[in-house]
Structure formats: C-alpha cells, structure tokens
Amino acid sequence: MQERIWLSLAQMGGGEQKYIQEAFDTNWVVPLGPNVNGFENDIAKFLGEDSHVVALSAGTAAIHLGLVQLGIEAGDEVICQSFTFAASANPIKYLGANPIFVDSEEDTWNLSPEWLEKAILDRKAKTGKSPKAIIPVYLYGMPAKMDEICAIATKYDIPIMEDAAEAMGSTYKGRQCGTFGEFGALSFNGNKMITTSGGGALICRTEEGAKRTMFFATQARENRPYYYHEHIGYNYRMSNICAGIGRGQMEVLEEHIARRRAIHTLYTEQLAECQGISVKQNPSTDFDSNFWLTCIEVDPTLCNGKSADDIRLYLETQNIESRLLWRPMHTQPIFADCPYYGDGVSERIFERGLCLPSGSSLSDEQIIRVANAIKQFISE
Numbered sequence: 001m002q003e004r005i006w007l008s009l010a011q012m013g014g015g016e017q018k019y020i021q022e023a024f025d026t027n028w029v030v031p032l033g034p035n036v037n038g039f040e041n042d043i044a045k046f047l048g049e050d051s052h053v054v055a056l057s058a059g060t061a062a063i064h065l066g067l068v069q070l071g072i073e074a075g076d077e078v079i080c081q082s083f084t085f086a087a088s089a090n091p092i093k094y095l096g097a098n099p100i101f102v103d104s105e106e107d108t109w110n111l112s113p114e115w116l117e118k119a120i121l122d123r124k125a126k127t128g129k130s131p132k133a134i135i136p137v138y139l140y141g142m143p144a145k146m147d148e149i150c151a152i153a154t155k156y157d158i159p160i161m162e163d164a165a166e167a168m169g170s171t172y173k174g175r176q177c178g179t180f181g182e183f184g185a186l187s188f189n190g191n192k193m194i195t196t197s198g199g200g201a202l203i204c205r206t207e208e209g210a211k212r213t214m215f216f217a218t219q220a221r222e223n224r225p226y227y228y229h230e231h232i233g234y235n236y237r238m239s240n241i242c243a244g245i246g247r248g249q250m251e252v253l254e255e256h257i258a259r260r261r262a263i264h265t266l267y268t269e270q271l272a273e274c275q276g277i278s279v280k281q282n283p284s285t286d287f288d289s290n291f292w293l294t295c296i297e298v299d300p301t302l303c304n305g306k307s308a309d310d311i312r313l314y315l316e317t318q319n320i321e322s323r324l325l326w327r328p329m330h331t332q333p334i335f336a337d338c339p340y341y342g343d344g345v346s347e348r349i350f351e352r353g354l355c356l357p358s359g360s361s362l363s364d365e366q367i368i369r370v371a372n373a374i375k376q377f378i379s380e
C-alpha cells in the first residue's frame with residue numbers, strides 16, 4: 001500500500017519550539033503571557049485595516065464572543081449561511097437565539113445576497129423585527145460577495161459577524177477576509193491554514209471591542225479588588241503555550257498560503273481534461289481564495305456514472321483521504337425547525353462536491369497521484 005495522503009495536515013515551521021521553550025524558561029505556562037500578545041500583534045499586522053485581534057481557545061469561541069458583543073439574546077434571530085460547518089451556527093444556539101439559514105450562490109458557494117435580502121424582508125414581515133446579525137462564511141477559503149452583502153447589511157442596519165475560520169489570507173478586492181464585519185473569527189484548529197494545536201481569534205474593529213472581548217473571555221470580572229460580576233463571562237483565552245506555536249506558525253503563514261494556492265493550480269492543470277470534473281475557481285480577480293481546500297464538482301453523467309462519493313470511496317482504497325462538502329445546516333436534524341431561505345443551490349453543490357487533499361506539506365508528486373487516481377477511476 002502506498003503512503004497515506006491526508007486531507008489537510010498541520011505543518012510546523014520550525015520556530016514554534018523556540019517560543020514554547022521561552023514560555024517554559026520564563027515560567028509563563030499559563031493563559032495569557034508574552035506569546036499571546038506577540039501572536040495577536042503578528043496577526044493584526046498581517047491583516048492590516050487597523051485590526052485588533054484577541055487570541056482565544058477556538059474559532060467557535062470567537063464566533064460566540066462576537067455574538068455576545070452584538071447583544072444577541074434568547075429569542076433573537078441571527079442569519080447564518082446554511083452551507084457551512086456546524087460551528088458557524090452552534091454559537092447562535094448557545095445564546096438561546098434562533099438561526100435563520102440562507103442559501104448560497106453558485107459563484108462562490110457562499111451567502112447569496114439575493115436570498116439574504118429576501119430573508120431579512122420576510123423575517124421583518126413575520127416578526128416585526130430585523131434579524132440581529134448576519135454570519136457569512138468563506139467556504140474552503142473562498143471570499144463571499146462582500147460588496148453586496150455589506151450593502152444589504154448597511155441598508156437594514158444589521159451587523160456582520162464574519163466566519164473567516166477557513167479563510168486566513170484570502171482577500172476580496174485586495175482586503176483580508178475577516179476585516180469586513182463588526183467582528184471576524186479565525187480558527188487555528190489542527191487542519192486550518194495555521195494551527196496552535198487548537199485555537200482561534202476574534203478580529204475586532206476597535207481597541208474598545210478587543211478590550212471587551214478580553215473581558216468576556218476572562219470571566220467578565222469587573223475592575224474591583226474583589227471578584228465582582230455584572231455579566232456572564234467565559235473562559236476562552238488562548239494559553240501562552242498555544243500562542244507560542246502560533247507565533248512560529250505566523251513565520252510560515254505566507255508560505256502555507258502560497259503552497260495551498262500552488263496545489264490548487266496543479267490540480268486545475270492535472271484535471272483540466274476531465275470533462276465531468278471541474279475544480280472550483282475564483283469567480284473573478286476580485287476574489288483571491290487561499291484555497292485552504294481544493295474542491296471539485298463531479299458530473300456523474302460525464303464520469304461513467306461515478307458520483308463524488310464513489311470517487312471518495314475509491315480514493316480511500318488508494319489510501320487517499322478526501323471529504324464530502326459540508327452538509328447544509330437546514331438539512332441537519334438538529335436544525336430541522338429553523339427557517340430556511342433559498343432554492344436548493346447549496347444542496348445541489350453538496351451532492352456533487354468533494355474536497356481533495358490540500359495540506360501545505362503535500363508534494364507535487366502526491367497531488368499528481370491523487371489526480372491520476374481520479375482520472376483512472378472515472379475512465380473505468
């Protein structure tokens with residue numbers, strides 16, 4: 001059996017151990033510490049746009065704290081892209097609020113501006129109130145149509161909480177994903193663009209927002225000599241050890257992004273002649289995905305009847321890991337009661353899509369092995 005090819009493995013840069021050693025040497029083996037500040041500054045510098053970054057224990061925690069600060073409360077409605085990972089929507093439920101799921105459009109696979117506006121208008125008609133926040137997601141790193149989405153958000157005065165967990169380094173019209181909304185969430189889970197072995201960050205527009213985020217992330221303790229609380233707090237801060245890994249990873253972030261994009265280009269070339277397989281591309285030069293994962297759409301009628309899942313199962317026999325796309329939230333049993341606005345675009349894409357191995361440590365030879373396995377299988 002050939003060596004296993006994984007979907008998206010973490011890749012260390014080499015500098016991580018130095019920062020962790022420093023933490024041990026100075027006995028900063030605690031939440032907070034110099035690595036946390038250093039990591040936050042590195043990310044803020046990378047993002048530009050006057051970003052203020054707070055490192056947290058997970059991307060999910062970042063979304064949660066963003067929604068807390070947008071004042072989401074029990075019974076409120078929050079619009080969320082349906083085509084995503086459950087972590088985009090779960091924090092809405094943590095707050096007792098109700099997700100309103102909106103479909104994607106074909107160009108980016110992300111939030112459809114048309115359905116977004118229809119959803120807002122219908123919720124206003126049905127409940128007399130606007131939804132309290134909008135959560136667009138950048139699936140597999142692809143930027144959403146942010147001009148249109150931001151224009152609608154402004155028109156109805158609804159804040160945006162960006163889920164940029166998969167999109168570190170992706171840009172829309174030259175601007176980093178995560179810097180468009182009131183808040184933006186990043187993830188440093190093991191398989192994302194960079195990792196802290198598990199972690200996330202909330203990107204805030206203002207220094208004040210960042211201070212509030214730190215306040216909520218450290219148990220919402222008021223400034224008094226004794227423990228005194230006016231708000232429900234959380235224990236969501238990143239540890240100084242994890243942030244040390246993050247600082248090392250920031251040294252190689254640009255390389256990781258370049259490599260994921262090169263892998264996408266190589267797949268595009270290798271699969272160019274496969275009629276029934278299309279590699280998802282940036283819809284125009286306004287969009288510059290980090291191509292966290294390269295995705296394909298499979299047309300079984302042009303692939304000898306082979307579906308995306310057939311290809312997944314075949315790749316598995318070749319010791320290659322691939323993954324079906326996120327199954328839309330409005331089709332998940334746990335969210336079955338939530339309102340949904342759309343016409344089945346995300347379901348159609350889900351049926352046909354597959355994520356290919358895209359980790360930055362993969363070699364050209366490994367990518368070609370994956371592409372050849374697909375070509376071999378669909379020609380049978």
Ligand SMILES: *Cc1c(COP(=O)(O)O)cnc(C)c1O
Nearest residue numbers: 058059060085087088165187189
């Ligand atoms: C990974 C991911 C998250 C959650 O991030 P964690 O750091 O794993 O909590 C949220 N949304 C999307 C779209 C993700 O891919």
